[in-house]
Structure formats: structure tokens, C-alpha cells
Amino acid sequence: MGQAHARAQARAGQAQAGQARTAMWNPFANMATLPGSAITIVRGEGSTVFDADGRAYLDALASLWYCNVGYGRAELAEAAAAQMRQIAGFQVFEYYTNPPAEALCQRIADLAPVPGSKVFLTPGGGSDAVDTAGKLARAYWRAAGEPGRQVIISRSHAYHGMNAYGTSLGGIPLLTEAFSPLVGQVEQVPWDEPAALEKTIEMIGDSRVAAFFCEPVIGAGGVYPPPDGYLRAVREICRRHDVLFVADEVITGFGRTGAWFASGRYGLQPDLITTAKGLSSGYLPIGAVIAGPRVTEPFWRPGSAEVFRHGYTYSGHPAAAAVALANLDLIEREQLIGRVAALEPVLASALAPLASHRLVAEVRAGTGLLAAVEITEEARAADPAIGQRIVLAVRARGVITRLLRGIALQVSPPFVITEPEIARIAEAFAGALDEIAAG
Numbered sequence: 001m002g003q004a005h006a007r008a009q010a011r012a013g014q015a016q017a018g019q020a021r022t023a024m025w026n027p028f029a030n031m032a033t034l035p036g037s038a039i040t041i042v043r044g045e046g047s048t049v050f051d052a053d054g055r056a057y058l059d060a061l062a063s064l065w066y067c068n069v070g071y072g073r074a075e076l077a078e079a080a081a082a083q084m085r086q087i088a089g090f091q092v093f094e095y096y097t098n099p100p101a102e103a104l105c106q107r108i109a110d111l112a113p114v115p116g117s118k119v120f121l122t123p124g125g126g127s128d129a130v131d132t133a134g135k136l137a138r139a140y141w142r143a144a145g146e147p148g149r150q151v152i153i154s155r156s157h158a159y160h161g162m163n164a165y166g167t168s169l170g171g172i173p174l175l176t177e178a179f180s181p182l183v184g185q186v187e188q189v190p191w192d193e194p195a196a197l198e199k200t201i202e203m204i205g206d207s208r209v210a211a212f213f214c215e216p217v218i219g220a221g222g223v224y225p226p227p228d229g230y231l232r233a234v235r236e237i238c239r240r241h242d243v244l245f246v247a248d249e250v251i252t253g254f255g256r257t258g259a260w261f262a263s264g265r266y267g268l269q270p271d272l273i274t275t276a277k278g279l280s281s282g283y284l285p286i287g288a289v290i291a292g293p294r295v296t297e298p299f300w301r302p303g304s305a306e307v308f309r310h311g312y313t314y315s316g317h318p319a320a321a322a323v324a325l326a327n328l329d330l331i332e333r334e335q336l337i338g339r340v341a342a343l344e345p346v347l348a349s350a351l352a353p354l355a356s357h358r359l360v361a362e363v364r365a366g367t368g369l370l371a372a373v374e375i376t377e378e379a380r381a382a383d384p385a386i387g388q389r390i391v392l393a394v395r396a397r398g399v400i401t402r403l404l405r406g407i408a409l410q411v412s413p414p415f416v417i418t419e420p421e422i423a424r425i426a427e428a429f430a431g432a433l434d435e436i437a438a439g
């Protein structure tokens with residue numbers, strides 16, 4: 001054993017002696033400080049989760065923007081169990097298919113904002129859907145006879161997941177710096193300037209640009225609803241330059257903005273839509289890329305020899321697809337999307353008074369159950385840890401939130417949240433802000 005290795009082992013041993021023992025390496029966590037202070041969540045019911053000590057937390061996040069139907073839905077567990085008794089998993093490469101995967105694709109295609117869409121199922125979260133869409137955009141242009149179209153454009157503040165394509169397209173520097181460059185031929189434009197998109201396309205040259213990736217409402221970058229007219233303008237620019245428009249609806253898909261898709265709400269008619277999270281409300285991981293007729297044509301045209309050589313072991317997983325179908329049933333039966341639309345102004349007006357707090361720069365709300373409370377630059381400069389301190393003070397009041405891009409507190413509750421629960425979120429935020437402001 002080398003001396004450096006021995007020293008590292010000794011240091012690790014000393015560090016562990018003072019910490020709770022764990023082998024779990026958490027995403028986005030400082031593992032030098034986390035062991036011993038992690039919250040162990042064991043159960044959930046409605047919009048509330050419980051830790052191992054029985055403490056209840058109102059979940060203002062729907063976990064990570066996904067538990068839209070709320071926790072503790074036995075019928076989704078039963079859908080998984082019933083399918084697993086039949087056959088839990090079987091591949092869908094080449095010749096094989098299965099009834100839940102077929103039914104789910106048809107169901108998604110029927111809900112999709114672009115008639116005649118086809119659906120490519122992905123096995124995990126949104127990152128798989130984003131990588132699939134990135135590859136499909138390039139494969140499309142090659143199949144369409146323009147292989148030079150390779151560049152993909154994304155926006156500042158964008159979050160497209162953590163696989164290689166998503167990381168490369170990300171517009172949050174802290175999340176990309178350690179890894180870049182990954183996928184080549186990506187460009188970034190300011191999140192709110194249609195003219196910058198057009199200029200960039202013209203600079204690169206139409207014949208080289210494959211696609212523009214766009215979250216209709218920016219999520220993890222800080223919850224930015226689209227500026228008035230922005231989406232219509234960028235959609236039109238993409239049409240004018242024959243660039244594929246890809247709506248990343250991993251957060252907004254399946255109801256979060258009060259419509260099945262934000263693309264429907266904003267009349268976007270995307271060429272590709274990426275989805276995951278709300279498709280199953282996270283009861284099992286599954287995602288989908290929805291491809292409009294333009295993109296499917298070279299691959300589905302009778303007699304075509306073009307094959308999209310892409311897929312994952314668990315694409316079309318029968319148990320996950322069965323759960324997603326049961327989740328969509330539940331959303332329809334309980335009219336949860338109408339509920340989101342009805343709660344949109346309730347959430348916005350509950351949070352609105354926070355805007356006048358001296359630690360708050362802005363409250364962004366008004367697109368379904370998506371909102372953020374941004375901390376002032378001045379407060380963050382004076383105390384770089386202030387955001388995390390507010391998150392913990394909110395948690396001490398029994399509500400879970402988190403910090404987006406280091407600047408804003410996330411609010412994206414389950415669709416089943418009640419009006420009194422929304423009021424509790426606002427109260428917890430107000431109390432925590434007062435406590436931190438008081439020093």
C-alpha cells in the first residue's frame with residue numbers, strides 16, 4: 001500500500017470515528033458534514049412525509065417536483081404488484097413489446113399537444129429523456145439528409161438533468177464547471193432574449209443547428225415563468241430557421257402548470273417533448289420522449305430503413321408503465337389538473353406578501369403549482385449561508401423546501417395540497433424569514 005493511500009485511510013478512519021457510520025453517498029451533499037445529520041424519511045400520506053422519529057413535514061416540493069398525486073396511494077402500489085405477478089420486466093428492444101407499455105404510449109400520444117405523436121419510453125428520470133431527445137434530434141437531421149445540423153442551443157439558468165447531454169446543455173455554471181466539456185456542439189443563449197437566439201442561429205448558420213432546448217417554465221434554475229411573448233417568439237424563430245423545438249417538460253409535463261402540458265398552455269407545438277417525474281408521480285421511475293410527426297417521419301415512413309439505434313435496458317418496463325397508467329387514471333378521476341389551475345391564484349396570493357420582506361427580492365408564482373421566493377443579493381452577499389439557514393428555519397417549522405441555484409426557495413407542492421396547507425407553507429416561510437432577519 002502506498003504511503004499516501006495509507007494516510008488517506010487513516011484520515012478517513014479518524015473522520016468516521018466522530019461521525020455516524022454510513023456508506024450512502026448522497027447527491028449534491030457535502031459528505032464531510034452530512035453523516036449524522038441526514039433526515040431519514042420513512043413514510044408519506046397526502047402532502048406530508050414522516051421521518052424515522054415520527055416527525056411530520058409538509059412537503060412543499062412534492063419530493064423533487066414529482067409526487068403530484070401525493071404520498072400513500074395504495075392503488076399505485078397495487079398496480080405495480082399486479083403487473084409484477086404477471087411479468088415484472090421484459091425488454092422492448094427490436095421485436096418485443098408488452099401491454100402496459102403499448103397502452104401507456106397510446107395514452108401519452110392521445111394527451112400530447114401535437115396530434116399524431118409517437119412515444120419513446122425511457123427508464124429513469126428526466127436525464128434519460130433529455131439524452132434521448134438530444135440524440136434523436138441529431139439522428140433526425142442525419143435521416144432527413146442534413147447531417148451537418150448538429151448544434152443544440154439551450155438557455156442560461158436551464159436545467160436539463162445530469163447525464164452527459166443534460167449536463168452539457170445546463171445553464172447553471174456551478175453544475176457544469178467540474179465536468180465540461182462533455183458533449184460538443186452546444187451553445188447557450190440568455191434565457192429571456194429571443195433576439196439572442198436568432199442571432200446565435202444566424203452566427204452558427206442554419207445548416208448547422210439541430211435543435212433548441214427550452215423549459216417552458218425554468219424550474220431548477222430558480223422557477224422563471226416565461227416573459228410575456230417569449231415562448232411564442234422563440235417558437236417562431238425555430239420555425240423560421242427550421243430548427244427543432246424541444247420542450248423540456250420534465251417538471252411541467254402531466255399537469256403542473258394546470259394543463260396536461262405547458263406546451264399546450266402556451267400553444268407551442270414542439271417537435272419533441274421530454275417528460276418523466278409526473279408521468280408516474282415517482283411511484284416508479286419512468287420517462288418518455290414525445291416525438292411529433294415531423295421527427296418520426298423518416299423513421300416511421302413505410303419502406304424506410306432508418307433505425308434510431310438507442311434504448312435502455314429498462315425502456316418500456318412493464319411494471320413502471322402499469323404504475324404510470326394508474327397514475328394518469330388517478331389524475332383524471334380526481335380532476336387534479338383542474339385542481340392545479342384552481343390553486344394557481346391561491347398559491348400566488350399566499351406567497352405574495354413575502355415580496356415585501358426585507359430579505360426577499362422577488363416572489364415568482366402564477367404558473368400552476370410552481371413558485372419561488374428569491375433572497376436579495378444584498379442578504380446573500382452579507383451572509384453566503386443565509387439561504388441554507390432559511391431552508392433549515394423553514395424545516396424547523398415542519399415544512400420542506402430547498403434552495404434553487406443558491407438564490408431562491410422552491411415551492412412545488414403535490415397537486416393534492418389543500419388551501420390550509422398552502423397557508424402553512426407561507427406562514428413557515430414568513431416565520432423563518434423573520435427569524436433569520438432578526439439575526
Ligand SMILES: Cc1ncc(COP(=O)(O)O)c(C=O)c1O
Pocket residue numbers: 064124125126127128130159160161162166215219220248249250251276277
Ligand atoms: C427540466 C428538467 N429536465 C431534466 C431533469 C432531469 O431529471 P432527473 O433528475 O429525473 O434525471 C430535471 C430534473 O429536475 C428537470 O427539471
